[in-house]
Amino acid sequence: MTATVKAATADALPQVRTDRLPLLILPVVMLLALPAIFDVPAWLTLTLAGLAMGMMIFLMASGLTLVFGLMDVLNFGHGAFISVGAFVGASVMLPLAAWMQADSFALNMAVLLPGILAAMLVSGALGYGFERIVIAPVYGQHLKQILITMGGLIVAEQAIHVVWGPDQIPLPRPTSLRGAFIIGDVAIEKYRLLAVAVGLLVFLAMMLVLNRTKLGLLIRAGVENREMVESLGYRIKRLFVGVFVAGSALAGLGGVMWALYQETVTASMGMQVMVLVFIVIIIGGLGSVGGCFIGALLVGLTANYVGFLAPKLALGSNILLMVLILLWRPQGLYPVARR
């Protein structure tokens, strides 16, 4: 067929600079903390604790940031999925406490895995209902969205009290996840290791889906320009419901893991963690999964380092971190391109 223009000649392709600067913050923060803490084993322990905490926050935050990116919906009720996940997980695991306390990895897992699965299923199902009933009627109205989803959170928290009673529930970790590996002077807590592994796994799986599958392409395209994705013939509402449900299920997973980390389940835990979750998604750049990941680790590390150096400033330090990052990049680490 016709080609009237001769192919462009020798001039080079434009350089694509991937923005790696935010990636550098993590090692920089870790290295800065080392001389301040001045004790290598303590530093290693804190770093692991920070990464573990960060990974769990990432689990809880990733769905929220994607939902915002895709549909411009900010769900303040996201914390409900976290709490409900934790309670459902506890309900499955506690009746089988004997297996949890048995000194057998297989028995422990035979309780833990169904507990996690149930948490994810129920949180996901709840997410579906929440999207249909609470959020769908207020698309595109930010003020109402914030109010309604906040109302949903209150109701969910109260409903948890109705179902599971007013008190917090102790949830001891299974035997094989208690204690630590001791390597020289360094104690590596088993549960933290597990949290890091799960978080990393979920992150990698997400990156794989987002970058290597058509579904992922659709999500990324939808985050940039919803209308154009629809004009190409894709039903973005369905995609959104899917992402919402997946995000809720991940919040449920994060909730169980957080509960096992704290070894208690409370109805208000979702709300408490949401504060960190919001800081994380603002730091990351609303809508960006990669930014959310870095933000979560950063928040986890800072909380642990500062908690060790100046315990009273731990939560304030996260606010300070957010302020510093927003001063550097007002839209967060990885702002999402938009029309």
Add this chain to the structure above:
Amino acid sequence: MSEPILSLRGLNTHIAQYHILHGVEFDVPRGQLTMLLGRNGAGKTTTLRSIMGLWRASAGEILFEGRNIAGLSTPEIARLGIAYVPESMAIFADLTVKENLVLAARNGPLDGARLDWLFGLFPAMKRFWTLPAGVLSGGQKQMLAVSRAIVEPRKLLLVDEPSKGLAPSIIANMITAFRELKQGDTTILLVEQNFNFARQLGDSVAVMDDGRIVHRGSMAALASDAGLQQKLLGLSLDAHQ
């Protein structure tokens, strides 16, 4: 003459509380290229967006192959075989050129022969194949936006000002592309400010002003009638000042 592939009947569109289209009425004959002309703010983009379902028509009918599609959702309309190149191009900047086209090819993997044809028309697409579309220049983005609409055969293309910011040689390629598409039985509704471009391509013309159609006819008639051009397009010049 066969029935038009698209006809608008008394189309009214509101954007928020503003009444933008007041009973727009014209036909797009099958297999032809119809030009939609008019001054800035006349309502051309709003018309295309209403056809795509991106604005909901408040009254009137949009008949596509005889069926009223007003009220269908945008994805449903697209799946009937209508592709849209918006004025803003709306390329996905984070995705590579390839990924942009992969998404546009909704019915399956990219077709090699069709890609070669595209690369022939728009060599830049091949050069930047694996780069994020965000690094393309304005004109290259325009080419990508058009490529996305034609990467698979569609029945009807709605194209909003594709010539904007393009070098003359690429405009020539674009004209070639539209001609070849027309021969391949694709109908095109083209919004254009550049009358020279329009003259070379158009079979029939509709001219809008203030949310209404003010002229309908063949391009040949308009191109040969300087007085009419003066009246319709001179009007657009006056309105600019």
Add this chain to the structure above:
Amino acid sequence: MLHAILSGDVPRSKVLAAALALIFFALLLAPFVFPTVNALNVAGKICIFILLAASYDLLLGYTGIVSFAHTMFFGIGAYGVAIVMGRVAPDWGGVLLGGGIAIALSVALAALIGLFSLRVRAIFFAMITLAVASAFAILASQLSTLTGGEDGLNYRVPEMLRPAFRLFDGEILGIVINGRVMAYYLTFAVSLLLFLLLLRVVNSPFGRVLQAIRENEFRAEAIGYRTVHYRTLANCLAAAVATVAGMLLALVLRYTNPDTTLSFTIMMDILLMVVIGGMGTLYGSVLGATLFLLAQLYLKDVMGAASAATSGVPLLPSLLHPDRWLLWFGLLFIASVYFFPTGIVGRLRSLAQRHRLL
């Protein structure tokens, strides 16, 4: 005259006018009509929360931004007074000193938060206020040497406001004018004045710009208004009024702790008051706060009775348990955002308008 006092913003509904008049006179005469300590406390709380809700409505209803930091400013006011009363001197100079510091701190914080988050995207504001407020609440409970931690602070207030104080030797209209009554009237007067001031603000050109921004931020920006500045200013003003409300609370209660001022529950209460009463009309805060506090008081009793009465039925007793009353208010809240976005006041006004048209 009344028209001028209300800055021209009249109720525009007979029922609403009657309700407002009823609330006004009930509060004005509360010490005489309801002469128990308990009732006086409730009346004082109603005055304070009307003011608090009205200042919050300046943000939510008139400016269209959602803040979760309003209790932070409320708490700053209460703790400012409490700390100075306890550590420096329990006199009027102390009230001014503590209040002055508190207001300065609140306004500075509000300006910072506003400039920081509203500059980028209005939606940041909700998230950032939530994060900052909860950090502040934790900080307050951790700095226990200053704030008394979870237990809070008990302190003496200026002589005139102490229960033992007597303004006259005898009784007036059958009651003793003691320090409690004085504290109540101080609260009533300051709340009323500031409420009228807020009414003036929302009906001023400044208030109308705020509403224009709320309706169409993009357009207001295009016309040339610096939306960030207007919104930040509104945020500062709301914060200052909330701080004063906190000061009043500290003086009336004579103790201050996180539960009475900083807790997230109070934040939700304010939100419910404003939404149920009616966003974007200050009278909504009056109705919302009054109804909410009365309901909170009496609904709990009713629910307790209902819960006991249904004790044989599964689930119902725990649904009706007095501690679950927030469940029902939460549902009411969601329903009112969906179905009555203009709240009680909006309803009353549109009813009145329909009557006039008929």
